Amino acid sequence: MKEAADDLAIQRERFEEKVAGLRGLRVTGVDYWDVHSYSSEPLCWDYGDWHHAVMGLELTTDSGPVTITWTNAFFPYGLEVFFDPIARHLLLGDEGPQRVGPDRLGPWTPLVSSPIVHAITCWERLELGPSIKADGLVVSPARPVHLPTALRVDFEAGSAWFVAAIPQPPTMESTFIPGDEIMVVFSAEKMRSMGYVDPQLVV
Numbered sequence: 001m002k003e004a005a006d007d008l009a010i011q012r013e014r015f016e017e018k019v020a021g022l023r024g025l026r027v028t029g030v031d032y033w034d035v036h037s038y039s040s041e042p043l044c045w046d047y048g049d050w051h052h053a054v055m056g057l058e059l060t061t062d063s064g065p066v067t068i069t070w071t072n073a074f075f076p077y078g079l080e081v082f083f084d085p086i087a088r089h090l091l092l093g094d095e096g097p098q099r100v101g102p103d104r105l106g107p108w109t110p111l112v113s114s115p116i117v118h119a120i121t122c123w124e125r126l127e128l129g130p131s132i133k134a135d136g137l138v139v140s141p142a143r144p145v146h147l148p149t150a151l152r153v154d155f156e157a158g159s160a161w162f163v164a165a166i167p168q169p170p171t172m173e174s175t176f177i178p179g180d181e182i183m184v185v186f187s188a189e190k191m192r193s194m195g196y197v198d199p200q201l202v203v
Contacts, residue, residue, distance in 0.1 A: 007145075011073065015121070015148060018081045022066065022119045022153060029060030030108055032184075033086055034100040045101045047172060049187040055097045056177045056182050057162075058086040068151070070180050076126070077180045078147035080166045107160075107186040114157035122150035122201045124178065149178045150191075152201055160187040161201075165194065 032053040033144050034043050046054045056069030067082040069089055084091060090097045105112060150163045166179030175183070175194050185191055191202045 004171070008074070012123075015073075015081070015149040018083070019119045019121055019151065021083065022081070022116050025059075025061040025063055026114070027059045027064070027108075027112055027115050027116070028153075029112070030102055030105070031058045031060075031086070031099050032101045033057065033097050035097055043100045045105065045166075047168050049107070049185065049190050051102065051107075051184040051186075052172075053182040053184055054100075055185065056086055056089060067085060068162050069183065070178075070182060074147035075128075075145055077164055077178045078124075078145070078149055079121075079151055079162060079182075080148075100123070109194065111155045111160060114155040116153055116155055118154040120152050120154075120201060121148045122152075122196065122198065123147065124149045126178075147178060150196060150201065158186075159188075159203075161196075163191075163192055163194065163196075 032045050032051065033055040034045065035054065045054075045083040056067060059066040059068070064083065065085045065087055067084060067086040069080055069082070069086065070077045071080040072078075073080055102108065126145050126147065128143055128145055149165070150161055152159055152161050161184070163175075163177065163185060164181070165177045165180055165183045165185045166178060166181045167183060168174045177194065185194075188202045196202050
């Protein structure tokens, strides 16, 4: 158990090092990715004060691409940051994920070309129940896990939050957290409505 805890501590430290590496970057472009659409209608991603990036997003920066997506690195689904193109983390192809937007910058307008001055991670503690086989045998006991569910990135011109969450249809107002989709949020009010009230994360 101690060895597993040490591994998770190292993994968390590496995650925070990547988050710290965002500071000083200037974002020059944004690309959201979603599952492949078989409809002639464009996939919806713009919900005003938040955007639905689903599979994740790639930020073009003055120091190269940055991918923000979800993984099960900390189990269950949580955020992950990579300093490489999103194409390295998606199974692309004729029927694979596709870029869906943004076709206009909207809330990104003041943030693009504004340097990132700070970034902070929200770590959630979840209680996982025991794993039990059909015959009643307990495979693993109940245990707590910590995972990154949200990331606030502060630019000189404003803030954006990235959340591993699934907005719930049909209204898309409620959210399931953590989830295997990415929401990009541009208002503290929206973050609070999603249950984030830590003043260090939402100001």
